Amino acid sequence: MAKEGVEKAEETEQMIEKEAGKEPAEGGGGDGSHRLGDAQEMRAVVLAGFGGLNKLRLSRKAMPEPQDGELKIRVKACGLNFIDLMVRQGNIDNPPKTPLVPGFECSGIVEALGDSVKGYEIGDRVMAFVNYNAWAEVVCTPVEFVYKIPDDMSFSEAAAFPMNFVTAYVMLFEVANLREGMSVLVHSAGGGVGQAVAQLCSTVPSVTVFGTASTFKHEAIKDSVTHLFDRNADYVQEVKRSSCDTILREVPSLCHLANFCSENRPGEKRGRQEHNYPAHNARISAEGVDIVLDCLCGDNTGKGLSLLKPLGTYILYGSSNMVTGETKSFFSFAKSWWQVEKVNPIKLYEENKVIAGFSLLNLLFKQGRAGLIRGVVEKLIGLYNQKKIKPVVDSLWALEEVKEAMQRIHDRGNIGKLILDVEKTPTPLMANDSTETSEAGEEEEDHEGDSENKERMPFIQ
């Protein structure tokens, strides 16, 4: 176990925190190997407090050392997920204290091994889940959250891989049991998880994918999604209309009965027996989808459930509808909790429906299911090697550009995953770059250090 600099660690941290309160160390550059006392330093994105984009800044922090069972990873790339926006706003259940280093996934090279670690060597190319702290030059994380990557997988791909593909895989195959001939509705089909869902669906024969996404993305993603609808459309009607072509699928041998109804059939009285018309039943029951994957929440829960076919599964795995222009969202999580439509189990019984929720981070970090996830990652790497799946990377951003990157997600502008490339130098601001106010507006202007920031950031918060 690395114990160097223990006595000075606290002093170091105080200095770093003071540093974090000032302007970000933009000139740090390189590998950030700036030493304070005995502890090495590194660049890291720091969230100073919950709120708007300007609560994020680049800072210098003490480099972590691996504990028992951990690996130290020299980070090459980090994944930016929607949950990171919610963290920034403090819009999650039981948020941690700030300041903190955000980020839950990254890729890089193993640099040191903690005690007890087996199966890894310095120099291994890996991707990993981290319980916060990913957006930094170095991370340490328990070995059960680390996975070796194929030689031909780039670090950007690797940082785009675990969160989205594991989420998609577990929802489709562990929670919902997707099989041949089924249909799936996925929102934000152009995003990281949406694209992963579409690709995994294509590995199962005859699966129909319905997706909602901003219309401007449709051209780019139309090959992966069978039916695309605009994200603001009445997708409930659209899905019902598109899915009802498969009439009489259940009872083809009796399709001629579709024309019989009780008024036409004299003499068929048999007491009070309910007349059963399988053909009619099949027409009604063919509307809808087998699986609904919802990252929006809000009123989409009720809509999603209404779209389910019998034995269909609705899965809530995000609440992007909670992310608005507000900066202080201390009560948004609670508000959503109370506003979301509650589900009556007896209604599920009457309609033969399934409703689930899925949080990969909770499964990993609170519920100890790392072993299950490792099995899933191995299957996914297999699919990658067979060229059946491949992460879609939207754009690469320097650590210093994290605000612009987040703005892009706020704008729902991305097709695929946004990556923080640790070795990328920030793109200089061009004279004609826009400085218009973003949608992720500030209710309280925080002017500390802003005058210098305005030149860096094309979008003013």
Next chain:
Amino acid sequence: MAKEGVEKAEETEQMIEKEAGKEPAEGGGGDGSHRLGDAQEMRAVVLAGFGGLNKLRLSRKAMPEPQDGELKIRVKACGLNFIDLMVRQGNIDNPPKTPLVPGFECSGIVEALGDSVKGYEIGDRVMAFVNYNAWAEVVCTPVEFVYKIPDDMSFSEAAAFPMNFVTAYVMLFEVANLREGMSVLVHSAGGGVGQAVAQLCSTVPSVTVFGTASTFKHEAIKDSVTHLFDRNADYVQEVKRSSCDTILREVPSLCHLANFCSENRPGEKRGRQEHNYPAHNARISAEGVDIVLDCLCGDNTGKGLSLLKPLGTYILYGSSNMVTGETKSFFSFAKSWWQVEKVNPIKLYEENKVIAGFSLLNLLFKQGRAGLIRGVVEKLIGLYNQKKIKPVVDSLWALEEVKEAMQRIHDRGNIGKLILDVEKTPTPLMANDSTETSEAGEEEEDHEGDSENKERMPFIQ
């Protein structure tokens, strides 16, 4: 299509209904081939109105003839299910009008084929689902609800087979995806579905079954259920206690970390990183079960959900807690609807849980999934032929004894399935048989015809 006697059918029915208002035709006997006009007659159980046991009587009704796509079956045995009690009380969603002939499953011999029917011959031994009307000497039902039975399967077994085993199978393998090493909690483990669940679980390696059942049944069913609890016990505590032996199952290689906690580890500060102790996580998450199958409802919904492990599934498939001593339950269904605890989707998201409802009858008769069910029945017959499953028959009752049979279910006295044996003659009442009032008490005494019935029935309603 059989059209004989169309013109006289209405007149016949009026005569039968008058007949049904009188004493039951107890002396009908034999095969009930009593002819009124051109229509043949048969014995059938009739529910005159919703309420107590005395609303049931044996009657004569016109024998049905098969329509297009239907089979006519000479019934040998009928299944008695808990749902039949709820029907009798009118305690279901959107109940049909009375009088009606109850019953949803039976077995027998094919006697006639409607037009368009292929694949069956007169004389075939079959079991079938019927949308009401099963408790009679003859039923007609669409061919997609009829299944041929193995030669060595008795009619009693066959009438005990479809409802319970299909329900158990679909819940375990289609809704919940039971796999090796998982655990299941099933209530009323001694009943028809409970026994079917236990048997199907034994076909998967290393599945632990927790069951609740009246203590007097435990000796008889202990071989099929791993852990048995009394039905009135605090099963939540019992299950948690029994299931937490599998600690550290997820991360055996780090079990030594169980002794480390933040107070013991100086110098491990790494900013605000949440300390993650996989070993501790595994101990907590090992409590509980993967699947909860609930036929009780009421407050068992919340309890069942609390017992789920991450990615576990709770399935509501009945509401036997609704069946009390009341006779008029017009509002019980509505009351249950409002009283049952509603589920918050965000809570499912935070805890990684799945909640479902399952109604086989709705799946068959309202939602057109006969094709799916046929596939399930075929698999089940395969398991029967391999001697891996075998219906447990509790007792055989004559049609005239349907009230006693129902009383036995009210009393939760059965181990396995109750069967109405159409050819059985009623057992004479012995001098020392009890006449004490049953639990299924009458709030309104209905004396019509009771003076003769008292001799027949050992239990007074």
